[in-house]
Amino acid sequence: MAQIVDIAVIGAGNRGCKYLSLLAQMPCHVRIAAVVEPNPRRAAKASAILVEAGLPDAPVFASCSEMMQNISPQAAVIATPEQLHHKQAMELLDKGVNILIEKPVAVTEEQCREIAEKAARNGLVAGVCHVLRYHPYFAKLCSLATDGSLGEVVSVSHRISVGIDRACHTFVRGPWGKPALTSPMLLSKCCHDMDIITAIVQSRAAVVRSVGGRCFFRSENRPAAAADRCVSCPVERNCSFSAVDLYRRRREWTAGFDPAPGDTLESEVNRQLAEGEYGRCVFACDNEAVDRQVVIAGFENGAVASLTMNLFTAEDNRDTHICLTGGEIRGNGEIIEAVPLRGDKAIYDYSDIASKPYHAGADNAVLEDFIEAVRNPEHKMLTNIAESIESHRICILADRNLDEV
Ligand SMILES: NC(=O)c1ccc[n+]([C@@H]2O[C@H](COP(=O)([O-])OP(=O)(O)OC[C@H]3O[C@@H](n4cnc5c(N)ncnc54)[C@H](O)[C@@H]3O)[C@@H](O)[C@H]2O)c1
Structure with missing residues (x-):
């Protein structure tokens, strides 16, 4: 046993x-x-x-x-x-x-x-x-890019659409709005995207550049009539970033609200709206996180990659376009098309599982991989630290070389 x-x-x-x-x-x-x-x-x-x-x-x-x-x-x-x-x-x-x-x-x-x-x-x-490495969709994307059937990878374009609800909750009102107290947006949100890029390219980055910054969630963009808190704001009903709408009307992103013993989630939502950090107007949060950022990287093996992170999207999603010497791979977050330069394309459809809970089973898979590595010294984890930190190195270099706009 x-x-x-x-x-x-x-x-x-x-x-x-x-x-x-x-x-x-x-x-x-x-x-x-x-x-x-x-x-x-x-x-x-x-x-x-x-x-x-x-x-x-x-x-x-x-x-x-x-x-x-x-x-x-x-x-x-x-x-x-x-x-x-x-x-x-x-x-x-x-x-x-x-x-x-x-x-x-x-x-x-x-x-x-x-x-x-x-x-x-x-x-x-x-x-x-x-965990994305263990997600069936991303695992397929990586294996198609590296199995040689479409030649060698020459470029990768990857987009992270954060989704405005997640963005306002986590990166504007929440703790990651203050990178000095948590970590920069790129490192915290996109290190596993960068890890997918390094898994596709199979090389170390030689050149890293970046542009981006915080263009919109600033006090000067606050509507003249807006209040400090959405709950007392006269323009709240017409605001796409309303905390009242997110937490009270839609009851989304409330999993981290911990009601006091004997109290209800509803009263915790009301408390947040009245006095908590999550009830603040997005233009009155003193946040410092970037709201869009582009990274370009050149790799030692000659491949190039770009990563674009954006908060201003209705949905949260990731999509990827990979060019290889023998074809293209396009992934929209659910369906992957592998298109040879000559011949028929192959389609892999993950739409039924892509957004299943626990990252479509990936959270379980990373635990199993870890447990196996603890039990068996011969077993090397897919996401062992020695290889995984290249993604962090690239994100940290990108922020160091960031041209703010
Ligand atoms: N892999 C992913 O998809 C993914 C998604 C979200 C967050 N994360 C990462 O997971 C980590 C945790 O994020 P989270 O969203 O769970 O945050 P969280 O705030 O919900 O949970 C962190 C917990 O740590 C506790 N804590 C604080 N100080 C502690 C201490 N000294 N010892 C033990 N516990 C302590 C807090 O009380 C809190 O309950 C972060 O690094 C975050 O970037 C990863």
Whole structure:
């Protein structure tokens, strides 16, 4: 029988609870050894997940250090805000714990390298939650580009349409609107897109340039009649960025709102609208994140790539166009067309699964890959840290070389 891995989940927020729910369905493979979460409401949410799955409650600690003073799990999933990743990863690796880290791995290239080097030195697994690599649509895109059937990749154009609801929630009103406290938009949102590009191109970047900036969500663009809060704004009904519409009328993007014990989601929505960060006018958020950015990169093997990230889209989606010496590959996020320069095109349709929960099974797949790597030293994770951080290096270089417009 395969060895059962003792695993801790560090950070029981949006991502951590997703991983916890999936791990709770794998009792033949893992035992939940602990949850590390300083926020009592989140800790209660984590305990409820275990109870619902019929598992014994796991000890909850307020910090990694406290956990390590009490127990030594074999593995841990780090799903905390990225500013904490480096410290927590180094601490866990020092104590012999294998780690799976949410993206971005860390906020500087040096921190990423230090984690990778320590994992290698200590003979431990360090995997990265670049979940798109495990998504069936993206896995097919990468394999079609690299299997040689259409020749060699010469260029990639990739677009990330963030979607205005996600954008306003996360990158304007939410914590990622302040890159100095979290990480730059490109690194936080697009490092796994850049990872897909490097998987397609199969080479290191030699040249990286970027243009972009924050053009629209600025105080000078605020309509004259607008109030500081959507709930008291006279022009709210005609505003595409209304928090009242998003959270109260449509009840979307509320998963991270934690009602106080005994309280309802509705009252938490009302509290956010009245006094929370998510009730603010998008033009009164003092945010600093870019709202569109283009990166161009030239690779050591001669391929070129462009990545365009944009907040101003109705839907969130990704699309990709790859040119190869023997044909083209076009992907619209659901359907991939492989078009040889001569001959018939092949069509691969993922529209029925592309937007399924848990990244269409990819969240589960990254966990399985990690668990297998912890059990079997011969097994190399698809998203091992040594290779995954090239994407971070490119994003960090792009921001360093950003021409602001
Ligand atoms: N792979 C993806 O598709 C994807 C999607 C969203 C976010 N992310 C990344 O996942 C990470 C977590 O994001 P999130 O959306 O889950 O954030 P979140 O804020 O919902 O969750 C983070 C949790 O960490 C907890 N925490 C804070 N300090 C802690 C500490 N010292 N020890 C333990 N826990 C602590 C917080 O209380 C919170 O519950 C980020 O790095 C983010 O960029 C990845």
